[in-house]
Amino acid sequence: MKKTHILLVLFAVVSMAGIMGFVLNKDATANGTTFDPRVEKLLAQMTLEEKIGQMTLYTTDWGSTGPTIREGYKNDIRKGNCGALFNSHTTAFTRELQRIAVEETRLHIPLIFGYDVIHGYKTIFPIPLGEAASWDLAAIEKSARVAGTEASAAGLHWTFAPMVDVSRDPRWGRVMEGAGEDTWLGCRIAEARVRGFQGKGIGQTDAVMACVKHYAGYGAGTAGRDYNTVDMSERFFRDYYLPPYEAAVKAGAATVMTSFNDYDGVPATGNKYLLTDILRNEWGFKGFVVTDYTSINEMVLHGVVANEKEAGELAVNAGVDMDMQSAAYQRFLAQSVKEGKVPMQAIDDAVRRILQAKFDLGLFDDPYKFCDTDREKKTILSAEHRAAARDVSRKSIVLLKNERNVLPLNRNQKVALIGPLADNKTELIGNWCAAGNFNDCVSLREGLRSAGIQTTYAKGCELDGHDKSGFAEAVKIAKAADVIVVAIGEKAQMSGEAASRTELNLPGVQEELVQELAGTGKPVVVVLMNGRPLVFPQLIGSASAILEAWWLGTETGNALTDVLLGEYNPSGKLPMSFPRSVGQVPVFYNEKSTGRPYDPNSKWTTQYIDSPNSPQYPFGFGLSYTTFEYDEPKVNRTTFKKGQTLQVLVNVKNTGSRDGEEVVQLYIRDLIGSVTRPVKELKGFQKVMIPAGQSKEIRFTITDQELSFYRRDMSFGSEPGDFDLMIGGNSAELKSVRVTMTE
Numbered sequence: 001m002k003k004t005h006i007l008l009v010l011f012a013v014v015s016m017a018g019i020m021g022f023v024l025n026k027d028a029t030a031n032g033t034t035f036d037p038r039v040e041k042l043l044a045q046m047t048l049e050e051k052i053g054q055m056t057l058y059t060t061d062w063g064s065t066g067p068t069i070r071e072g073y074k075n076d077i078r079k080g081n082c083g084a085l086f087n088s089h090t091t092a093f094t095r096e097l098q099r100i101a102v103e104e105t106r107l108h109i110p111l112i113f114g115y116d117v118i119h120g121y122k123t124i125f126p127i128p129l130g131e132a133a134s135w136d137l138a139a140i141e142k143s144a145r146v147a148g149t150e151a152s153a154a155g156l157h158w159t160f161a162p163m164v165d166v167s168r169d170p171r172w173g174r175v176m177e178g179a180g181e182d183t184w185l186g187c188r189i190a191e192a193r194v195r196g197f198q199g200k201g202i203g204q205t206d207a208v209m210a211c212v213k214h215y216a217g218y219g220a221g222t223a224g225r226d227y228n229t230v231d232m233s234e235r236f237f238r239d240y241y242l243p244p245y246e247a248a249v250k251a252g253a254a255t256v257m258t259s260f261n262d263y264d265g266v267p268a269t270g271n272k273y274l275l276t277d278i279l280r281n282e283w284g285f286k287g288f289v290v291t292d293y294t295s296i297n298e299m300v301l302h303g304v305v306a307n308e309k310e311a312g313e314l315a316v317n318a319g320v321d322m323d324m325q326s327a328a329y330q331r332f333l334a335q336s337v338k339e340g341k342v343p344m345q346a347i348d349d350a351v352r353r354i355l356q357a358k359f360d361l362g363l364f365d366d367p368y369k370f371c372d373t374d375r376e377k378k379t380i381l382s383a384e385h386r387a388a389a390r391d392v393s394r395k396s397i398v399l400l401k402n403e404r405n406v407l408p409l410n411r412n413q414k415v416a417l418i419g420p421l422a423d424n425k426t427e428l429i430g431n432w433c434a435a436g437n438f439n440d441c442v443s444l445r446e447g448l449r450s451a452g453i454q455t456t457y458a459k460g461c462e463l464d465g466h467d468k469s470g471f472a473e474a475v476k477i478a479k480a481a482d483v484i485v486v487a488i489g490e491k492a493q494m495s496g497e498a499a500s501r502t503e504l505n506l507p508g509v510q511e512e513l514v515q516e517l518a519g520t521g522k523p524v525v526v527v528l529m530n531g532r533p534l535v536f537p538q539l540i541g542s543a544s545a546i547l548e549a550w551w552l553g554t555e556t557g558n559a560l561t562d563v564l565l566g567e568y569n570p571s572g573k574l575p576m577s578f579p580r581s582v583g584q585v586p587v588f589y590n591e592k593s594t595g596r597p598y599d600p601n602s603k604w605t606t607q608y609i610d611s612p613n614s615p616q617y618p619f620g621f622g623l624s625y626t627t628f629e630y631d632e633p634k635v636n637r638t639t640f641k642k643g644q645t646l647q648v649l650v651n652v653k654n655t656g657s658r659d660g661e662e663v664v665q666l667y668i669r670d671l672i673g674s675v676t677r678p679v680k681e682l683k684g685f686q687k688v689m690i691p692a693g694q695s696k697e698i699r700f701t702i703t704d705q706e707l708s709f710y711r712r713d714m715s716f717g718s719e720p721g722d723f724d725l726m727i728g729g730n731s732a733e734l735k736s737v738r739v740t741m742t743e
């Protein structure tokens with residue numbers, strides 16, 4: 001065929017495509033994303049101001065999750081000033097707002113409704129840190145599935161979750177929202193939660209878009225203070241902090257939220273390296289990026305731009321598609337485009353991504369698709385959802401101590417139920433509890449009562465303050481009982497956003513109360529409810545048993561009763577190390593050897609003069625009502641070639657008299673690397689039920705991926721040499737086998 005003929009044919013095809021309303025990839029963005037043809041059609045009709053409206057997200061007055069609120073959001077919708085709203089839910093409310101958007105605006109573009117559905121919408125599940133303690137990915141996925149089902153039944157399209165920020169600092173209040181200190185566990189949980197929220201896919205009426213946050217490194221704020229600066233080497237950042245965001249993106253998360261912090265001197269919201277080079281170009285993220293609350297404006301105070309107009313330019317040019325609550329885009333972006341400071345292509349790409357999400361959700365076909373009042377009534381807080389919450393809740397409880405098998409309780413024992421959280425409901429749903437209502441919660445006292453356990457009750461003291469006037473009554477009922485169950489902890493608002501602490505103690509006189517009770521000589525079972533690892537040295541001495549129950553949510557009392565009575569054998573394991581003192585923070589399991597590893601016989605090695613290096617309770621730790629014994633692990637070959645897979649097997653025996661679940665954990669150490677490597681890193685786990693007296697063989701397959709890291713030259717891969725493969729029931733008690741990788 002002659003050249004001119006080829007050109008003619010091509011021209012005809014392109015024209016036909018145009019007439020039929022589809023586009024031959026000509027509107028693809030820089031990273032090759034293709035869009036629904038209707039996106040292009042709509043984009044072609046939009047004014048610059050309408051485009052910027054789509055790039056703007058405002059809160060309603062239904063709740064405030066940040067320092068500013070915006071009056072007059074209904075007018076914003078009418079004027080096309082915003083394309084999405086948050087803190088707006090229920091079918092009635094979202095229907096009313098959606099009607100304004102589709103009936104009163106020129107182009108009738110529907111709105112997206114978002115909300116922080118972090119651990120449940122109305123049926124509240126354990127806080128994410130608590131759920132992480134279940135090490136049960138199916139249960140975690142189920143929790144997000146229920147949350148997604150309820151949220152979408154309440155008119156929502158979008159949740160600002162999962163939060164996947166790795167954190168080694170329990171002073172940071174937001175550790176409650178994440179999966180704890182470990183990168184590998186964090187990746188698996190991030191994936192499970194994305195799958196759960198998004199269900200069978202965006203567009204299903206029971207799914208919501210996930211939003212991975214806070215990208216990136218927010219959990220590493222200096223000194224554990226919220227919003228604080230983050231700085232670390234890129235190697236460290238890539239090895240430990242970035243992988244969970246990547247895992248969530250690869251699991252299909254529809255959106256990503258930027259973080260408040262700076263990284264390497266550049267605020268995340270204006271960080272092109274993070275938002276374009278890594279997120280889009282390295283990971284191939286195709287969805288849209290939203291900022292955190294007013295984080296565009298905050299770049300002025302970070303001191304990298306002179307005013308909010310420049311802040312908007314920095315954000316959009318870095319790769320931010322949607323401005324949450326700063327109104328910087330709405331106020332200045334049109335001007336910036338006219339001045340040539342922001343290319344029109346950047347605006348168009350952002351709008352394409354946002355419109356595509358609206359098409360994916362099916363909102364152009366039916367803007368009221370998620371406004372079915374019958375479904376809302378039937379779905380929310382259903383018996384099935386409560387049952388799921390009870391199941392996940394009991395799996396999240398960690399047994400830290402159980403002297404002389406004081407637990408489980410025996411139904412004939414006289415129980416004195418004591419403590420500020422024993423008969424409390426208001427705190428149980430924890431922070432970030434969405435539309436959760438504490439009146440729907442089952443308190444511990446109610447849970448025991450409905451299981452037929454009669455208790456005597458005294459509050460003893462408040463969660464904080466110095467008042468000990470309730471001690472006497474508490475001691476009195478304790479003396480008349482066979483066993484004391486005392487529920488203490490933090491206030492729910494002591495963790496979460498803007499809730500960093502310098503002390504990790506139990507507030508007020510709670511620890512003293514436990515000591516007084518222990519003075520009666522009766523066994524004391526402590527139930528802790530809190531949003532972070534705490535430090536409680538006296539408690540460890542005085543309590544016979546300790547259950548870490550986090551904030552368990554709606555089914556708290558039932559789940560705790562199941563565990564206290566042994567109807568459920570606890571199986572949770574800590575997703576974060578519990579320090580001995582604040583001075584040890586950050587204390588975490590995957591540390592490096594140093595050139596002077598700790599040696600008790602030498603002063604000149606890495607250690608404190610006033611404390612052991614080890615935490616009080618290590619990462620991965622948790623007891624059961626039964627006991628497990630590990631054999632030495634075995635491998636299918638001790639020498640293997642780079643790229644070959646390796647099998648490691650271990651026999652685990654339930655040596656007690658009860659059936660129980662164990663989280664069998666695999667850690668790996670690369671003995672010699674081109675850069676220093678941690679003394680151990682979690683690279684696999686299996687949660688298995690082992691009947692009393694029986695054994696199970698657990699098998700892990702290790703691929704090159706588990707042995708890889710950022711090498712000296714920053715390439716990602718493994719290096720031949722020796723590796724220790726370590727298996728056990730927590731990060732501090734492991735049995736190991738050595739293997740060698742050859743070229």
Ligand code: BGC
Nearest residue numbers: 065066116160213292293497
């Ligand atoms: C928080 C985000 C949250 C947003 C919207 C911010 O203050 O940092 O995690 O999604 O508010 O409520």
